[in-house]
């Protein structure tokens with residue numbers, strides 16, 4: 001409790017808008033829970049979109065319960081540094097930063113891009129091909145490795161499609177890439193840097209830790225369905241302007257249905273309804289609830305479920321993986337790096353993933369004259385940076401920059417900041433990833449409702465997990481499906497001709513593929529091994 005409180009104060013303190021923490025809600029009778037029809041747990045893009053879908057279906061009796069003092073969730077920004085022209089701080093994005101996959105003329109458009117256009121969000125094309133390569137001795141052109149990777153990826157992706165269509169066994173992305181001809185040697189650190197940039201930079205996890213089939217499918221679904229264009233958001237109102245804008249289409253200012261600063265600690269669910277208990281002692285009863293917490297929150301013990309979630313649900317929650325993606329921002333008094341290139345890839349001689357990609361914002365199309373540079377680390381190196389002081393991290397980065405630009409006299413940064421995503425009690429990481437060797441059925445279990453408690457968010461999207469569009473579609477679908485169930489109707493999900501009515505399918509048991517009889521001496525399996533564990 002004490003820790004939660006401190007952490008929430010820290011989270012609040014880092015917000016642009018000052019807030020009073022844990023203000024008790026409007027007067028309510030002691031011991032009586034506030035009643036609503038649909039309780040929406042979390043005010044990120046999934047929660048806000050679910051509420052909008054309910055409104056659109058004429059369900060207006062809902063309550064949104066949100067931990068923080070603002071909506072937007074992982075679309076989260078803060079002030080940073082100083083604009084040399086205005087003297088005011090810049091806005092930088094701690095979380096989501098790109099609109100990924102925009103859409104082709106005539107083709108379907110990414111709903112996030114639709115909203116970006118609706119709110120005139122300032123974005124610029126992020127050109128991943130505009131990357132210069134470095135090692136510990138400075139600039140070194142190893143860009144041919146980027147092409148080698150891309151050629152192999154095309155083959156691996158085709159194979160992944162075959163595996164999916166023919167219901168064959170999944171592989172790790174690493175084995176898929178090796179079979180396709182990309183197998184970076186352990187000590188070839190330039191190839192390792194390329195491998196990191198092409199895979200971990202998006203997925204947080206290594207190719208060994210990622211599914212070939214669902215990794216490639218996810219990539220295809222965003223880049224083929226929409227487009228392979230990604231735009232980087234530099235809007236000084238923040239990326240979550242689109243979420244706040246949509247919320248304002250159905251919530252009045254100070255709408256009593258929005259409960260900020262509300263930390264949910266327990267969710268009781270049954271076939272009759274859901275009761276939510278909050279840290280401040282308040283509670284809400286609802287006919288239905290939609291839980292939009294991140295996979296990291298579900299994996300933690302932050303929230304208690306009563307009864308405990310069924311084993312099939314817990315297994316799915318623990319099976320999928322939550323990654324951490326950390327942007328470390330620096331402002332300098334000058335731009336000492338090349339001003340015509342968006343990305344700088346660094347191959348460290350000792351460690352794969354050691355401050356590997358720097359990104360310049362000090363360009364006319366981004367934040368001109370800002371002298372802002374940021375470097376991204378993921379997972380192990382994110383967690384390491386979270387454990388150590390800002391000062392230690394800063395000095396490690398300065399060492400790298402001095403290696404990359406040996407001819408420059410590099411000044412200390414005038415501003416420095418990075419978020420600690422895995423320790424935020426409302427996020428516990430950045431976004432989810434699909435591990436190797438699983439099935440769509442396992443994901444259906446992650447997505448399925450348990451009685452009247454529904455789940456939605458980035459991680460429950462089988463097609464767009466990890467992206468804002470995943471959370472948007474999942475929020476919309478949960479809202480629509482609950483409205484339909486309440487109104488005794490079936491709905492037509494967007495992409496399929498199938499009707500969905502009522503509960504989502506789940507599997508109590510997921511079977512393996514090898515018959516038990518195959519575990520025999522003929523296959524080198526010592527029959528006794530079963531007896532050992534059962535009868536000794």
Ligand SMILES: Cc1cc2nc3c(=O)[nH]c(=O)nc-3n(C[C@H](O)[C@H](O)[C@H](O)COP(=O)(O)OP(=O)(O)OC[C@H]3O[C@@H](n4cnc5c(N)ncnc54)[C@H](O)[C@@H]3O)c2cc1C
Nearest residue numbers: 042044045046067073074096097098264430457458468471
């Ligand atoms: C560093 C980073 C970079 C990213 N980059 C991109 C990108 O470039 N492009 C892209 O499309 N996506 C990106 N994403 C992913 C994107 O941000 C998410 O997919 C999306 O924001 C998830 O929305 P959501 O509604 O599912 O979850 P969330 O935004 O996490 O919403 C859940 C809400 O629940 C609240 N909550 C949690 N616990 C409790 C509790 N106990 N009580 C009450 N409320 C609680 C949280 O405060 C939060 O507001 C990035 C994410 C991160 C972190």
Ligand SMILES: *[C@@H]1O[C@H](CO)[C@@H](O)[C@H](O)[C@H]1NC(C)=O
Nearest residue numbers: 049050052053054056475476
């Ligand atoms: C709700 O309806 C509006 C107006 O038609 C539409 O723009 C919006 O996308 C809908 N929201 C959802 C979540 O379906």
Ligand SMILES: *[C@@H]1O[C@H](CO)[C@@H](O)[C@H](O)[C@H]1NC(C)=O
Nearest residue numbers: 129130131132133340341342
């Ligand atoms: C990046 O793009 C700019 C502008 O088109 C170009 O001048 C520069 O050479 C490019 N850099 C790399 C590494 O591709």
Ligand SMILES: *[C@@H]1O[C@H](CO)[C@@H](O)[C@H](O)[C@H]1NC(C)=O
Nearest residue numbers: 157158160161162216217220
């Ligand atoms: C991805 O798209 C490519 C090109 O259309 C296709 O060859 C491949 O099989 C697809 N992969 C998956 C996993 O769906």
Ligand SMILES: *[C@@H]1O[C@H](CO)[C@@H](O)[C@H](O)[C@H]1NC(C)=O
Nearest residue numbers: 332333334335409410411412
């Ligand atoms: C930036 O600061 C360094 C010293 O920290 C100084 O030598 C340099 O001249 C400064 N650059 C500019 C453009 O002011």
